[in-house]
Amino acid sequence: MGTGAASVLAGWRRRFHLWIDHGAGNDAVAAWIHRGLVLLICANVVAIVLESIPDLALRYGPSFKVFEAVSLVVFTLEYGVRLWSAPEHARYRGLTPARARLAYATSLPAVIDLLATLPLAFAMLGLSDLRALLLLRLLRFFKLGRYSPGMASLAAALHAERKALFACFVVLMGVMLMAASLMHLVEHEAQPDKLGTIPDAMWWAIITLTTVGYGDVFPITAAGKAVAAVTAVLGLVMLALPVGIVATAFAQEIHRREFVVTWSMIASVPLFGQLDAVEIAEVMQFLRARTVKAGAVVAHAGDPLQALYFVASGEVEIAVASGKARLDEGHFFGALTLDDVAIVSHSPCVTAATATEPTKLLVLDQIDFRALTARSPKLAAHIRAKAHR
Structure with a gap:
């Protein structure tokens, strides 16, 4: 070929x-x-x-x-x-x-x-x-x-908490065996056909613990009703435990994905390279998402760049003095101004930028950058020292 x-x-x-x-x-x-x-x-x-x-x-x-x-x-x-x-x-x-x-x-x-x-x-x-x-x-x-990104995040959350969920399953099996044994002990004489063996009682125990309650098997003695009451309360706890684990892990996974992707892009900028996690989190609060179509102009030739662009997905073709280059996911370009000093975040300086395919950008513009430095004097001092160096 x-x-x-x-x-x-x-x-x-x-x-x-x-x-x-x-x-x-x-x-x-x-x-x-x-x-x-x-x-x-x-x-x-x-x-x-x-x-x-x-x-x-x-x-x-x-x-x-x-x-x-x-x-x-x-x-x-x-x-x-x-x-x-x-x-x-x-x-x-x-x-x-x-x-x-x-x-x-x-x-x-x-x-x-x-x-x-x-x-x-x-x-x-x-x-x-x-x-x-x-x-x-x-x-x-x-x-x-x-x-569905949500389903992918849920799968990741289940994988991350697999040990905790397995522990919940082991505890559930232990409680079921204990409840079934007790119910068999107190009800086997009254109901030999339904609770005469522990395996028979295990069906009642798992149905009660999972709060399903079909009603096909139920205690008729006072001791059996007491065991059933305790088992029903334990069932609520056993149901809430894995639900809480999965819900917490799911929320953390979504937050972690957004934070890690954005944090890695910000940390790759030399201007922010020495910031700690707290300071980078402050920068993240001022980022704005922007989606552009293929062929859309991000920065026109001849216009001064007054924003910092992070490529979250897609690809952008930039024009520099030596020619053209393409930046894909994880790269950045643009320029900001601090104390009337231009801070170029791509070398050599970018003169124009065009999306070559559908692209998602995170943008830190000049106005938000000023608000960021005014809000955090420590961050502003660090950026100022970095810029002058």
């Missing part, structure tokens, strides 16, 4: 990656693709549920099959495009295309995508009537996690 053709192919691969996987900024194509896939996933889940109703399956069976076939083709194409464009993913850019695709194929989202397309392979082999395929089709629901 010639150099020109390879360059064109790489450009299309980059574009498809931005459309189907990146989704930054206000890119209309990416937005429509993501919305379409989300709607298709939801429609598939609804169709699987409705297809289990005999009357609907008999009346609309052919329509369900056509919809399933179309969905399988779309999901297979999606998986193929994601696999093909994997070398453009930021996580795999340091790898060769083959190793990047292999690394992506073994990731959890890719495995879910692959399993969701397996019914098509089984159908081609004439095995489309297997009941086990229903579970593979339902896996498509978990594809929604790719389009």
Whole structure:
């Protein structure tokens, strides 16, 4: 393949990656693709549920099959495009295309995508009537996690607190065994058919501890009612404990993600390089988010830069005296003024900037910078000393 053709192919691969996987900024194509896939996933889940109703399956069976076939083709194409464009993913850019695709194929989202397309392979082999395929089709629901940052944060929170949650499970099992043993001890003579053994009593204990309370098994003796009352109260505690752990971890994960990403970008600026965490947190309070489309001008040529720009996602092409350069996620550019001294935060000085793709920026403008230095004299003194050096 010639150099020109390879360059064109790489450009299309980059574009498809931005459309189907990146989704930054206000890119209309990416937005429509993501919305379409989300709607298709939801429609598939609804169709699987409705297809289990005999009357609907008999009346609309052919329509369900056509919809399933179309969905399988779309999901297979999606998986193929994601696999093909994997070398453009930021996580795999340091790898060769083959190793990047292999690394992506073994990731959890890719495995879910692959399993969701397996019914098509089984159908081609004439095995489309297997009941086990229903579970593979339902896996498509978990594809929604790719389009929801909240679900990704929840998964990270569960992973971070896995030891605490496992400890809660162990405690729950211990309390269940204790409650079941006590209930068996006091009720086995009165109700030998329902609570005559500890395994029988374990069913009552777990239902009571989880506050479900089916009512199919209940104590009839005074001692049994006392055990049931204590078990019910313990059930409230056992239910609240993991809920509190997950809620706290989820809130911390969201805050941590926002803080770490922004903190790392601010700390990379030489002007703020020696600030401690408290001072960087003060700078973060004055940042404003800005989303620009591909081709949008961030800074016009000839206009003095009076703001500091952090590239949160996307890419910006800057013009400098020696030519042009491209800055992607994590980089910064711009200029601020303190005591009538220009502080250039990119060397050489940037004369113009244009977004080459949908981009999210964090901006610290001159007005907010003055408010920041006025609010924190210590921070202002540090920046002033850094600037004069």
